Structures are given as C-alpha cells and as structure tokens.
Amino acid sequence: MPSNKTHYRALYRYLVFDGILASSATVFTLQNHCAYTVWPGTFCGNGIATLGDGGLSMAPGASVTFPVPPTWSGRVWARTGCNFDASGNGKCATGDCGGFLKCPGGGEPPVSLVEFTIGRDASDKDFYDVSLVDGYNVGVGVKAVGGTGDCQYAGCVTDLNLNCPADLQVKDSGSVVACKSACAAFNTPQFCCTGDHSTPETCSPTNYSQLFKDACPTAYSYAYDDASSTCTCSGSDYLITFCPN
Template sequence: MAIHTCSSVSLLIMLFSLGIVATTATVFTLENHCSYTVWPGTLCGNGVATLGDGGFALPTGASVQFPVPATWSGRIWGRTGCNFDASGTGKCTTGDCGGVLKCTGGGAPPVSLVEFTIANNPNEKDFYDVSLVDGYNIGLGVKAVGGKGDCQYAGCVADLNGNCPAELQVTDSGSVVACKSACAAFNTPEFCCTGDHATPDTCSPTQYSQLFKHACPTAYSYAYDDASSTCTCSGSDYLITFCPS
C-alpha cells in the first residue's frame, strides 16, 4: 500500500466527497457540543497542514467529516475565542497557531490534544490518545466507531478550567480560559520529565498531574502516563467531540 503524505490528503478529501474512497479510508468525524464556536486546528506529523487545510470554524452543533489515509499521523485540537479577518489572519484566546486560521504549526499551550497514528491496513492497530501534557483548554473526546479490538474511549469530559489551581490558571477578561501544565508553569525537570527526570523511573506523577488524572482518567496527564492513556483499535472510524458530555 502506498504511503500517503500530508500533502496528498486534499486529493483524498475530494475523492471522498465524490464517494470514491468512502469505504477505503478511515473517517474522522469532528463535532462541536460546546455552547460556542470552536476553531479546530490540525497538524500532520511532518508539519504540513492537512485536514481542513489546517484549521476552520466549527459552530455550535455542527459536524464535519474527513477521510484519513493509511499511515497518517498527527494531532487535532480546539481553539477558542478566535477572530480572523478575510485573509485568515487573526488570533485565538487559546490554542492559537501563529495568528492564522489555517495552521501550519502546533497550537500554543495550554491546549488539549487528540493524537493519532493510523495503521497501514485495517487489520493492524491504530493508536490514539487525548493528551493534557500541554495543559487543558477545552473538553475533548475520541470514540472508535465500527472497529475491532480494545477500542477504548479516550477523552477529558470534565471542565478542568473550573477546578484549575490558581498557579496554573490562564485568564481572559476575568474568566479562566485554560489550565497550564505544571511543566509550563514551573519549567523544572521533575514537572517536565527532563534532565535527571527524563525516564519513567525518575519522573513520577505529581500533585498537578494527579489532579488532571483524577478528573480525566483516560487522558494523558504527564509524559509517562502511557499505561492507562494510549488506546488502540483496528479498522475503525473515529468520532472526535469538542465538549463531550
């Protein structure tokens, strides 16, 4: 099977819209259950903008589908409080990607992420997770649809902004809009799993990562939280929900 690069996804989306590849590609469905517009950002593993041209607006109650080729890997996140002009230039309160609508780089922390690596064929395992390693800005969930294997639900349903410790809070106009990771807030090896703490044996959960883990048991809470946070499924489509209930 040919390996699809990020730049080939636009052609795949066109074919998908014509019904040509509807049964051969993994399908991501993104839906917005938030009470406000979310601007999803997407990034392919090699840094080239991909699904939805890298970013777009998703109003309350709306959903959109994208075909995803075999071997695709990348991340999706939700941006909030965005304002863009006709040229796609602007900024977002959270998850901003360089002041543009169509992201060509990652979202600025703190930001909740969903990460995927799609298998080479439907009999092999896809890997996916929801990560709070870069902090939290919005609830996010991933549900496998029609696959086989463990196919666990991954996500963070809880509103961590409402319970964010003062030292991790990001505020805008007096409201907490995001919750930093302890690494971003303090930048020390024990919180960032760097230096002498750069292995699973030397970087243990902290009071802050445990707060995230307690609120969102199926999401990555810190760098070495693999055992309970990495999910697998084979031959599945995926439903990605902003503000899942």
C-alpha cells in the same frame, strides 16, 4: 457516527492525498457540543496530508467529516476566543497557531490534544489518545466506531477550567479559559520529565498531574502516563467531540 459510514468508506476508497494513493481511508468526524464556537486546528506530523486545510470554524452543534489516509500521524485540537479577518489572519485566546486560521504547525499551550497514528490498513492497529501534557483548554473525547480490538474511549469530559489551581490558570477578560501544565508553569525537570527525570523510572506523577488524572482518568496527565492513556483499535472510524457530555 452518521449512518452513511459505508458510503464514506466507498467514496474515499481511492482518494489521493498529496500524491499518495489511499487504499482505504479512515474517517474522522468532528462535532462541536460546546455552547460556543470553536476553531479546530489540525497538524500532520509526518507530512502525509493536511486535514481541513489545517483549521476551520465550527459553530455550536456543527459537525464536519474528513477522510484520513493510512499511516497519517498528527493531532487535532480546539481553539477558543478567535477573531480572524477575511484573509484568515487573527488571534485566538487559546490554542493559537501563529495567528492563522489554517494552522501551519501545532497549537500554543495550554491546549487539550487529540493525537493519532493511523495503521497501514484495516488489519493494522491505530494508536490514539487525548493528552493534557500541554495543558487543558476544552473538553474533548474520542470514540472508535466500527473497529475491532480494544477500541477504548479516550477523553476528558470534566471542565478543568472550573477547578484549575490559581498558579496554572490562564485568563481572558477575567475568566479562566485554560489550565497550564505544571511543566509550562514552572519549567523544572521534575514537572517536564527532563534532565535527571527523563525516564519513566525517574519521572513520576505530581500533585498537579494527579489533579488532571483524577478529573480525566483516560487522558494523558504527564509524559509517561502511557499505561492507562494510549488506546488502540483496528479498521475504525473516529468520532471526535469537543465538550462531550
């Protein structure tokens, strides 16, 4: 995290987000450690504020910082293989969101997701995780900075595209660019935790989800993987790194 963390806290102390006064904004810092450009997408699930206008481009080594208001709930992900025109219309090989640079909704699976629900204030808990429930496209990690509580690291450092089973692979120009979830690949209750498998007691890990879990122990590998994958912290800023070491 940059050394000017205190400066950001002061600067954003009374920012207004979509008409909502934020008494103390959390700060997200996104870093691209990939050897290629990524196009992060952001989506707010509760309508409080859109981060980075919903999407942007980040060259290798780039970083960008966003203030995030209290009670913000949403997701961040990386898109790859994108090509946009001057109006922001185009297409991405992975993580596409309707063909727009500035995402109006979530990313198209398979995609590695960072999920957040920010607390009401610095004493309230933030909840966050890295999820592979919708599959995997890019390694990502979340590090809490300056908070109190458990504040665990969440992430998937291993490149799952290298060992993705053949029936889960997504290819572009002959190369594996993403790895589907078993739910997306086979669409059965067993793999999707639906129907007769819609509860934690009836939806267990599968061979496919276990491959994800073995490679990335702190990431969600299937819908009910809460115990080892949901992280909490209070009063923290967050460093979100694509292709973490």
